[in-house]
Amino acid sequence: MGKASKEILDLSFLGQEGEDAPSRKANLGWDAALIENARVMVVGAGALGNEVLKNLALIGVKNILIVDFDVVEKTNLAKSVLYRERDCTGEKHKVEIAVERLKDLNPKLKLMAINGDATLDVGLGVFRKMDVVIGCLDNRMTRMWLNRYCFALGKPWVDGGILSLEGQVDVYAPGVNCYECGLGPRALELIEYRNGCVNRMKRYASAGLANTNAIVASIVGAVQVQEALKLIADPSRSLAGHQFYFNGRSNYYDKLGKATPRRATCRSHIPYAGIVEAPLSAEHSVAETLEWLAGHFNTRQISILLHHQVVLKAATGQSEKVKRFVKARPHVTEADLDGLREIPEEEVRFLEWTDTVDAGFPYPELRLRDIGVPPYHILQVIAEGKKNYVELSADERFLKFE
Numbered sequence: 001m002g003k004a005s006k007e008i009l010d011l012s013f014l015g016q017e018g019e020d021a022p023s024r025k026a027n028l029g030w031d032a033a034l035i036e037n038a039r040v041m042v043v044g045a046g047a048l049g050n051e052v053l054k055n056l057a058l059i060g061v062k063n064i065l066i067v068d069f070d071v072v073e074k075t076n077l078a079k080s081v082l083y084r085e086r087d088c089t090g091e092k093h094k095v096e097i098a099v100e101r102l103k104d105l106n107p108k109l110k111l112m113a114i115n116g117d118a119t120l121d122v123g124l125g126v127f128r129k130m131d132v133v134i135g136c137l138d139n140r141m142t143r144m145w146l147n148r149y150c151f152a153l154g155k156p157w158v159d160g161g162i163l164s165l166e167g168q169v170d171v172y173a174p175g176v177n178c179y180e181c182g183l184g185p186r187a188l189e190l191i192e193y194r195n196g197c198v199n200r201m202k203r204y205a206s207a208g209l210a211n212t213n214a215i216v217a218s219i220v221g222a223v224q225v226q227e228a229l230k231l232i233a234d235p236s237r238s239l240a241g242h243q244f245y246f247n248g249r250s251n252y253y254d255k256l257g258k259a260t261p262r263r264a265t266c267r268s269h270i271p272y273a274g275i276v277e278a279p280l281s282a283e284h285s286v287a288e289t290l291e292w293l294a295g296h297f298n299t300r301q302i303s304i305l306l307h308h309q310v311v312l313k314a315a316t317g318q319s320e321k322v323k324r325f326v327k328a329r330p331h332v333t334e335a336d337l338d339g340l341r342e343i344p345e346e347e348v349r350f351l352e353w354t355d356t357v358d359a360g361f362p363y364p365e366l367r368l369r370d371i372g373v374p375p376y377h378i379l380q381v382i383a384e385g386k387k388n389y390v391e392l393s394a395d396e397r398f399l400k401f402e
């Protein structure tokens with residue numbers, strides 16, 4: 001830059017017969033083995049997720065974990081290269097169809113799918129085994145949790161956002177920048193409120209409402225994958241700490257400096273140090289888990305802090321009916337509340353809940369997964385007042401790319 005006239009690079013000869021790159025390795029200019037063997041988690045298989053997955057598959061990133069909880073709907077078809085009209089039965093999950101189509105595109109891929117919510121259903125041990133996480137999301141709450149999990153495990157993540165003809169990509173790397181530090185007090189309040197919502201659609205209130213299109217999704221998705229590849233093979237060139245911004249109305253794009261001061265009160269800056277790899281699993285009962293922890297830490301003063309609340313008792317406001325059940329609060333559905341309301345739309349309150357599991361937990365026979373702990377999770381364990389991180393390492397077999 002700075003010159004009055006720029007020399008124009010002539011690439012017009014490329015793409016002619018005989019000029020194709022002989023291999024993917026030559027095409028990328030990066031170490032193909034690093035890229036092939038990397039493990040990449042893609043969260044969200046909507047418009048952006050489709051573009052990201054398609055690019056990863058074409059480039060030959062073999063180990064891809066796809067996380068999404070939605071089913072394929074007709075509204076997805078105009079912006080999602082992987083879905084077809086015949087997928088819109090109302091029962092086919094995006095992750096299951098995406099796996100099928102990606103295998104078609106590149107049979108060498110080793111894929112894994114989690115049909116669930118990235119904030120709740122993906123164990124932190126899974127994050128720990130990833131090289132990079134790519135967020136293809138439409139809500140702040142999931143972004144905030146991804147940011148916390150990635151920071152905790154020292155993993156970089158690439159966030160993409162699209163709205164109408166505008167799009168942006170941010171790369172967050174531990175020690176460089178933080179998504180949560182960039183959120184204002186109002187956004188944090190809203191996230192806090194939605195965290196507590198029962199209904200999944202209320203939790204992700206923006207889901208499906210954003211005006212997005214295939215063109216901006218393909219540009220932003222492409223830059224996200226480019227950045228993910230850099231994080232794997234050439235991190236010094238990463239966008240971390242800056243933002244890629246694109247506006248399709250004017251074809252304006254820029255790399256913006258986006259340094260946000262770190263907030264001392266930010267809850268994302270908690271690294272999981274000294275992780276204990278325990279022979280435990282989400283299939284173990286609460287009692288078995290507490291017993292192992294007591295032996296390992298040589299104390300009976302053990303409590304497990306959960307990322308979520310476990311509901312034990314719900315009641316209605318007006319008719320004062322009460323129902324007991326045990327379920328992670330974000331997993332509670334209208335079906336769980338069946339028989340509770342006598343007046344339609346009657347407000348339901350959770351009378352008893354806990355986010356701590358210790359010797360006083362009333363259902364010690366329940367398995368960890370029954371109270372919402374995902375396989376291969378890393379538990380936060382307080383032993384005699386000191387915090388420890390304990391991985392359910394017996395669940396390693398859960399992580400299966402095939």
Ligand SMILES: [Zn+2]
Pocket residue numbers: 178179180181182262263266267268269
């Ligand atoms: Zn922060």
